[in-house]
Amino acid sequence: MSDAHDADPRRALPSVDRLATAVARAELAERRAALHDGGAPPQDDLVAAARRRLRPSLRRVLNATGVVVHTNLGRAPLSTAAQAAVADVAAGYSNLELDLADGRRGSRQDHVAALLRELTGAEAALAVNNCAAATLLAVAALAGPDREVIVSRGQLIEIGGSFRIPEVVAQAGARLVEVGTTNRTRVDDYRRAIGERTAAVLRAHQSNFRTVGFVEEAAIEELCNLGVAVIDDVGSGALAEDLPQLAGEPPVRRSVRAGADLVAFSADKLLGGPQAGLLVGRHEAIDRCARHPLARALRIDKLSLAALEATLQLYRDPELARREVPVLAMLDAPPEVLERRARRLAEGVGGELGTAVARAGGGALPLLELDGPAVALDPGPGGADALAAALRGGDPPVVGRIRAGRVILDPRTLADDELDAAIAAVRAARRP
Numbered sequence: 001m002s003d004a005h006d007a008d009p010r011r012a013l014p015s016v017d018r019l020a021t022a023v024a025r026a027e028l029a030e031r032r033a034a035l036h037d038g039g040a041p042p043q044d045d046l047v048a049a050a051r052r053r054l055r056p057s058l059r060r061v062l063n064a065t066g067v068v069v070h071t072n073l074g075r076a077p078l079s080t081a082a083q084a085a086v087a088d089v090a091a092g093y094s095n096l097e098l099d100l101a102d103g104r105r106g107s108r109q110d111h112v113a114a115l116l117r118e119l120t121g122a123e124a125a126l127a128v129n130n131c132a133a134a135t136l137l138a139v140a141a142l143a144g145p146d147r148e149v150i151v152s153r154g155q156l157i158e159i160g161g162s163f164r165i166p167e168v169v170a171q172a173g174a175r176l177v178e179v180g181t182t183n184r185t186r187v188d189d190y191r192r193a194i195g196e197r198t199a200a201v202l203r204a205h206q207s208n209f210r211t212v213g214f215v216e217e218a219a220i221e222e223l224c225n226l227g228v229a230v231i232d233d234v235g236s237g238a239l240a241e242d243l244p245q246l247a248g249e250p251p252v253r254r255s256v257r258a259g260a261d262l263v264a265f266s267a268d269k270l271l272g273g274p275q276a277g278l279l280v281g282r283h284e285a286i287d288r289c290a291r292h293p294l295a296r297a298l299r300i301d302k303l304s305l306a307a308l309e310a311t312l313q314l315y316r317d318p319e320l321a322r323r324e325v326p327v328l329a330m331l332d333a334p335p336e337v338l339e340r341r342a343r344r345l346a347e348g349v350g351g352e353l354g355t356a357v358a359r360a361g362g363g364a365l366p367l368l369e370l371d372g373p374a375v376a377l378d379p380g381p382g383g384a385d386a387l388a389a390a391l392r393g394g395d396p397p398v399v400g401r402i403r404a405g406r407v408i409l410d411p412r413t414l415a416d417d418e419l420d421a422a423i424a425a426v427r428a429a430r431r432p
């Protein structure tokens with residue numbers, strides 16, 4: 001189709017003149033507009049501004065916060081296998097909804113449903129856009145207009161980003177029936193609330209906070225014996241049950257085993273995959289979700305699906321998952337690995353070795369404290385806020401934490417192959 005001449009990819013690059021003119025025009029147009037609006041002329045370097053203009057808005061960032069699932073930093077970094085799967089599917093067409101065996105239309109769910117059944121023990125599964133979507137769809141499909149959904153007062157939670165259980169139930173068109181108290185709800189409280197209009201009991205995990213002291217909650221097994229449908233929103237949930245750090249999260253398999261009709265959980269929290277919401281449970285309930293009109297509005301896209309399939313494949317071998325899924329590897333990082341990284345970082349940037357407490361993040365395991373080494377940077381006369389801002393403004397940006405007037409870099413959330421870039425970026429940010 002093309003001769004050797006056209007095949008040289010360098011020919012696709014714009015000329016210096018075209019590129020420079022386009023960037024300069026855009027930059028000058030913005031400045032003219034600012035002056036026209038009566039603003040002061042910007043003082044910064046025109047060349048630096050032009051360079052910034054050429055950078056994409058959404059960029060790779062180095063996470064030195066020690067918060068493993070950091071929602072503002074894109075939650076879970078993907079495994080090598082998941083990255084490759086995304087790149088492959090993105091580069092061309094795919095069998096997203098084509099059954100390659102018989103040439104007929106297939107379902108995008110087929111790429112992950114069997115894996116989800118195998119890993120959770122559920123009869124059926126459905127992947128949607130995120131866990132908020134999964135819970136909304138679950139309530140809409142099982143309850144619907146004017147039917148009642150029973151929720152413990154201790155579980156009328158807000159997750160952040162305006163996901164509040166009472167509002168989710170209302171948006172799903174169902175009527176909320178509150179039972180129990182903030183700190184104690186017993187299975188009899190649920191039993192007394194069950195009536196003709198009851199569609200389901202909804203359990204929502206207290207993901208990002210804990211109640212302690214005089215507290216009581218009904219176990220999922222008790223709820224599943226009430227004789228009504230049960231939706232269990234476990235939030236992050238745990239698939240890697242053998243990881244001691246995840247002991248405080250509700251295991252997905254336990255809820256399935258208990259007989260929950262639908263269990264909803266997130267793919268990009270402690271599962272360590274792409275943004276997605278997973279529903280697993282009984283055939284009949286999953287079918288109702290798949291057939292509900294909202295399912296189309298909340299459906300998962302092909303790139304997330306590719307990453308999800310690759311991530312779930314790793315979970316078939318729990319040891320492989322602990323090694324290859326970055327979120328699990330970071331939670332379980334051996335002290336000697338962290339020490340080595342911290343020392344290299346401290347030497348490279350001229351910081352002081354100390355300790356810090358890393359966290360799971362992502363609205364999960366709020367009490368889990370992961371002790372480890374860290375590097376403290378003396379900010380100099382500008383102060384810690386100025387140094388943190390300079391680090392964020394670098395290329396690549398480095399995001400750390402401020403503690404007692406110093407910037408702390410936690411190596412737990414930096415990959416080994418990010419250390420050199422982190423060292424160079426910190427050095428550049430500290431240059432006067």
Ligand SMILES: *Cc1c(COP(=O)(O)O)cnc(C)c1O
Pocket residue numbers: 130131132133135159163204205206207208233234235236265266267268276277362363
């Ligand atoms: C995080 C969370 C959600 C929302 O999950 P997303 O994947 O962020 O949409 C819903 N319910 C609970 C209990 C959660 O912890």
